[in-house]
Amino acid sequence: MTSDTKVLGILTPTGGGDPIPLHKAEVVVGRRASCDICLDFTNVSGKHCVLRLVNSVWHIRDLGSTNGTTVNGSQIASEHSIMPDDELGIATHFFTIDYEPGGPVGIFSKDQLLDEEISETKKRHSLMELAGLDTDDNKPKHRSRSTHAPEVIERVSADEADFDDALPEDFKIAPTPIIEANDDDFLKLIQEDVDELKP
DSSP states (O other): OOTTSOOOEEEEETTSOOOEEEOSSEEEEESSTTSSEEOOOTTSOTTOEEEEEETTEEEEEEOSOSSOEEETTEEOSSOEEEOTTOEEEETTEEEEEEOOOOOSSSOOOHHHHHHHHHHHHOOOOOHHHHTTOOOOTTSOOOOOOOSSOOSOOOOOOTTTOOOOOOOOTTOOOOOOOOOOOOHHHHHHHHHHHHHHHOO
16 A cells, blocks of 8 residues: 555554554455455354445445344344444454545434435335326325324314214214113123032
8 A cells, every 4th residue: 555545544452553544435344364354263254244334424234244243232134324433343342444535515423324315215105106096186295293202192082073974875873782781780790600610
């Protein structure tokens, strides 16, 4: 490497050791000598994980390793964004990453990145929209959900509620059966059960 190669980030072993400069936007970490970062430990897989710089933010993805990859102690199952000073666990070897996140808005927080990832990957559409059959541009837009709980929840009982839905003409309400309850009947049932249990 030449000395004028730009350092995109630095991995620092938490237990001590030399910092590892990240010179490429995609870095494969593993035990094999062909990896960009070679960790010669038996519990590190040949190709353990990959670090990728996407929109000036580093991400880590496990490559099906035997002993797993963690971010701040949590096992990752898919690509995960990592922020400065996050702790990366590669098998049982831990590192912190140091870099300057950037982008069009500036520094991102973990929550902002997560919200953006969720909104991009889980856009919801109706089946009509997906089929290209929904052409009504004047339809009401869905309101976004509140991010905090209401202070007081007011609910009206079913008797007090004003229902605007009219029942279809062919719909008939079944009469409520009248059952005469008698305490003696209940006690008789209990006595019968007790009598059956006696030898």
